[in-house]
Every structure is written in C-alpha cells, then in structure tokens.
Amino acid sequence: MIRAFVFALPSLLLAGCFSQQPAPAVDRNSTAQSRVSQPAQPSGPGYYTVKRGDTLYRIALENGQDYKDVAAWNNLVNPSAIKEGQVLRVAPPGTTEAGGAVVSKPIASGGIIESRSLDQPVNGAQSLPADGVKREPRVGKEPYSDEAYARLNRMPEPAKPVETKVEPKPEVKPEPAPAAAAVAAGPDDVPWIWPSAAKVVTPYSESANKGLDFAGKAGDPVIAAGDGKVVYAGAGLRGYGELVIVKHNATFLSAYAHNRKILVKEGQQVTRGQRIAEMGNTDADSVKLHFEIRKQGKPVDPAQYLPKR
Numbered sequence: 001m002i003r004a005f006v007f008a009l010p011s012l013l014l015a016g017c018f019s020q021q022p023a024p025a026v027d028r029n030s031t032a033q034s035r036v037s038q039p040a041q042p043s044g045p046g047y048y049t050v051k052r053g054d055t056l057y058r059i060a061l062e063n064g065q066d067y068k069d070v071a072a073w074n075n076l077v078n079p080s081a082i083k084e085g086q087v088l089r090v091a092p093p094g095t096t097e098a099g100g101a102v103v104s105k106p107i108a109s110g111g112i113i114e115s116r117s118l119d120q121p122v123n124g125a126q127s128l129p130a131d132g133v134k135r136e137p138r139v140g141k142e143p144y145s146d147e148a149y150a151r152l153n154r155m156p157e158p159a160k161p162v163e164t165k166v167e168p169k170p171e172v173k174p175e176p177a178p179a180a181a182a183v184a185a186g187p188d189d190v191p192w193i194w195p196s197a198a199k200v201v202t203p204y205s206e207s208a209n210k211g212l213d214f215a216g217k218a219g220d221p222v223i224a225a226g227d228g229k230v231v232y233a234g235a236g237l238r239g240y241g242e243l244v245i246v247k248h249n250a251t252f253l254s255a256y257a258h259n260r261k262i263l264v265k266e267g268q269q270v271t272r273g274q275r276i277a278e279m280g281n282t283d284a285d286s287v288k289l290h291f292e293i294r295k296q297g298k299p300v301d302p303a304q305y306l307p308k309r
Contacts, residue, residue: 046091052084057236061245063090064253064297066231068266181272182307188251190226192305193272195256195291196279203303210299211255211292214279218260218287222277224270225254225291225306233262240290241282246270253297257290258282 048059056079060067071079073089082088182192198220202213224246231253232245240257244264247253260280270276281287293302 042087042089046089048088048090050082050084050086050088054082054084055236056080056082057232057234059088059090061232061237061253061255061294062297064247064251064294065090066229066247068231182305188249190248190252190305191272192225192293192302192307193223194306194309195223195225195254196220196289198279198289201288204299204301206299211290212302214289214291216279216287216289218278218280220279220289221275222256222259222279222289224272224274224276225293226252226272228254228270230264230266230268230270230276233264233266235282239283241284242277242280244276246276251296253292253294255290255292255294257292258284258288 048063050059056070056076057067059082060070063070067079069092070076070088070090073093076082182190184191196214196216198214198216200212201215202209204210204212222244226246226248228246228248230244231247232243235242237243240255242257242259242262244256244259244262245253246256256277258280259277259282261278262276263278264270264274264276279287279289284290291302292299293305294300
C-alpha cells in the first residue's frame with residue numbers, strides 16, 4: 001500500500017503543476033506608450049487661450065495686432081472659426097515673446113593670420129643685401145668754388161602762409177512742429193493730434209472707460225490721430241458699433257467707435273488729420289466718438305499723449 005502511494009505521489013504533483021493558471025502577460029511597450037503624455041500646448045507670453053465669447057477681432061485688439069496677421073499665424077481660413085480653449089499665437093513667429101527662443105549669432109572671426117618663414121621679410125619692409133650691410137645712396141662730388149659754398153650755406157626763405165577764407169555757414173532753422181500735434185520723443189512714439197474738435201464729455205477711466213468720449217452731432221468729422229494703416233473697419237466688436245482701428249507702428253493702435261459711416265477700408269494707409277469716419281451712435285445711447293489709444297494692446301489714457309488744447 002505504501003509502495004503504491006509512493007509511486008502515485010509524483011503523478012499527483014505533476015498534475016497539480018499543469019492545473020495552475022498561467023501568469024498574465026504584460027505588454028511593456030503599450031504601458032510605456034500610455035504613460036507618454038500628449039505634447040503640451042504652447043503657453044506664456046505671445047500666446048492666448050480663447051475664452052467663451054471671444055472673437056478674433058477682440059483678441060487682436062487686446063494684443064495690439066492686425067486680426068488678419070493673427071489668422072495667418074494660426075492658419076485660420078475663417079476668422080470666426082475659433083473655439084473655447086484653443087491656444088492662438090498673438091505675436092509674430094520667431095520673436096522671443098512667442099517662444100522664448102534666443103537666436104544665437106556666430107562669433108565674428110578675427111583677422112587673417114599670415115604664415116611665412118622666419119627668414120622671409122615682412123610685407124612692405126625693405127630687405128637687406130646679401131652681405132647684410134645697408135648702404136646709403138651715393139652723393140656726387142662738386143668742385144669747390146665760392147659760388148658753390150655760398151649756395152650750400154644759403155638759408156631757405158620761409159614759406160608764406162596761405163590765407164584761407166572761411167565762408168560763414170548759413171543758419172539752419174529747425175522746422176516747426178505741426179500745429180496742435182504732440183512731439184514724438186522715441187522711435188515708436190506718434191505725434192498725435194485730436195481726433196475730434198468736439199468737447200470731451202467722459203474722461204479716461206481704467207475701470208469704467210478705456211478712452212475718451214466726445215459729444216457731437218451726427219455726421220461730425222472723425223479724423224485719424226496719426227499716420228498709420230487701417231487694420232479693421234466694421235462692426236464685429238460688440239460694444240463699439242461701427243469701428244475703425246488704425247495701427248501706427250509696432251507699439252501703438254488707435255480706435256474710433258460708434259461711427260455713423262466709415263470712410264476708409266482695411267489695409268488703407270491714412271495720414272494724420274485725414275477724415276476717416278462720421279460721428280454717429282451705433283451701439284451707443286447717444287451720438288459720440290469713443291476714442292482709444294492702445295500701447296502694445298493695452299488701453300492708456302489718451303490725455304497723456306494728445307497735445308494740450
């Protein structure tokens with residue numbers, strides 16, 4: 001009986017080994033791939049995340065850009081096709097504001113090093129004769145005479161100074177600055193003029209009014225406060241009515257809102273003092289001109305830039 005059990009025991013153990021479930025296999029490659037996060041969207045200076053209610057026109061205005069440029073930088077065919085949460089580039093590609101990339105420049109190479117043997121004379125230097133002795137030029141001999149002796153000892157007469165007549169320089173008078181215009185102090189400063197002759201009824205307020213409000217009559221002229229390019233003309237920004245935006249340079253924009261009629265087109269170059277619109281009350285409770293100056297997209301007090309009246 002014992003002998004039969006001893007012979008049966010290995011068979012039982014072997015059957016138990018075959019009855020165990022195999023260990024689950026883990027695909028290490030798929031696990032590693034699942035841990036790899038999706039590439040992060042760009043963020044920081046030069047980028048903007050779209051919020052609910054945003055329009056491309058307002059985003060461009062808030063960042064001091066032409067909305068057409070913003071659309072081109074983000075490959076947007078339709079300016080209205082933006083979605084909440086979308087990240088847009090609002091600075092020109094390649095600038096440090098839009099990526100923090102620093103462009104390195106190669107170090108300028110120094111002067112060319114001349115290679116020559118030690119016994120070769122330097123360029124421009126006179127070489128010595130083969131015997132190493134430098135000889136002076138030979139001087140011809142003249143027989144002695146009283147005339148020759150007197151000629152050799154005669155002192156040369158001093159040269160007479162040449163009188164130079166200096167013509168008086170004509171006085172250059174600086175050209176006067178344009179009337180009623182502020183003087184530009186820096187390369188991006190604008191010599192501003194007032195956009196309307198009407199009275200200011202609402203001053204600038206950082207919390208309530210982002211510019212100046214001028215009261216007037218329907219049809220009163222609205223003029224460009226500085227030279228620039230029209231980057232927007234239309235009614236796509238809620239709260240501004242018929243709006244004209246002029247970009248003066250990389251720093252400054254000016255905006256003219258609530259117009260009755262717009263007299264310029266997008267992409268048109270305008271000059272300071274040019275009539276660009278007629279005052280009206282579009283998207284406003286009364287006839288007025290709302291005028292803004294924006295520095296790098298941020299509204300500033302126009303009274304600090306316009307000349308004194």
